[in-house]
Amino acid sequence: MTAPIDTAPARIIRKVRGQAASDGAGVRLTRVIGGAGLPELDPFLLLDEFGTDKAEDYIAGFPSHPHRGFETVTYMLDGRMRHKDNHGNxxxxxxxxVQWMTAGRGLVHSEMPEQESGRMRGFQLWVNLPAREKMTEPRYQEFAPDRIPVAHPAAGVEVKVIAGRVGDTVGPIVQPATDPLYLDIALxxxxxxxxDLPDGHNAFAYVFEGAATVGEGEEARPLDSREMAVLGGGRQLVLRAGEAGARLILVAGTPLREPVARHGPFVMxxxxxxxxxxxxxxxxxx
Structure with a gap:
């Protein structure tokens, strides 16, 4: 006999509001995972949202800096960012x-805005690597917008599938270690x-435009703009947009359940x- 499918609705088990921070050479951003409110959500180590029309908030960029032992995922919504590393990439x-960079055994790279004015907006997510893969060779999975498929699973719903699956639409990112789901959802x-969320994954949703509710019935709870919901309690996620609609990222990954030794740009x-x-x-x- 096959195991019954979990159709219980997922619910918000914790809310997190990002905190103002700066990184690189002074880039202003909102830190959602990786701060005091939520130090990590295995396998996710950090989530930063950056978004401003003021060039002085981002123009200094992220000059050359090292990484080892994890992956960085940069998803651009607006603006242009030039990246280089010491391996010639x-x-x-x-x-x-989107750029999904596996730092592996180590590289030194920079991320610098290639514009002097206008809006710069996007996310950077850090994803841990299991011990067996921390010293692999660095590699990139990088995709232009025309290579990120878009699903329309229902009327009034548009989903950019970066990683994982929505119906028959499969995202281009492949990472067996954490089997990630990364969706940009517009309602x-x-x-x-x-x-349906992947079985056994840790998952979160972060609203960056409008507002939504998560769950249904008496357990439905609001999620406002710039709020993150840690999800649990069931596999079926139910989202409903507010009066102004909603846009959010939904991210999930297999927890590694390994000890984490972390300092700055190194995670071992x-x-x-x-x-x-x-x-x-x-x-x-x-």
Missing amino acids: EGLLTPGS QPGVAWRH NTRQELMQAFVDFQEGRF
Whole structure:
């Protein structure tokens, strides 16, 4: 016999509102995961939202800095960002594009705005790597907006599928270690949509335009703009947009359940591995 499918509705088990922060050479952003409110949500280590029309908030960018032991996911909504690394890789992120960078054993890279005015908006997510993959060779999965499929699973619903699946629409990102789901969901005013979350994953939803409710019946709870919901309690996510509609990201991944030794741009499993990362970087082995 096959196991019964969990059709219980997911609910908000915790709400988090991002905190103002700065990173790089002074880029202003909102830190949603990785701060005091929510240090991590296995396998997710950090979620930053950046969004401003003021060039002085982003123009200094993120000059060269190292990474080891995890992945960075940059999803651009508006603006242009040039990235380079010390392995000779270079590319330009344009509106609607995504870069999933596996730092692995280590690299040094920069992310610099390629514009002097206008709106710059997007997200950066850090995803942990399991111990067996922390020292793999660095690699990139980078996709322009025309390579990110769009699903219309119901009237008034549009979903950009970056990773995972919505019906027959499959996102281009592949990472077996955490089997991620990453969706950009737009709901017209008052429209509801149901989606089954991957079994066994940790999941969150973050509203960045409008507002929505999560859940149904007596357990439905509002989620306002710039609020994140940690989801639990069931697999079937029920979203309903407010009067102004809603746009949100829905992200889920398999928890690694491994010890985390973390300092700045290095994420390993033990303190000894962390110290070795600093030595390797200082001695030019990245």
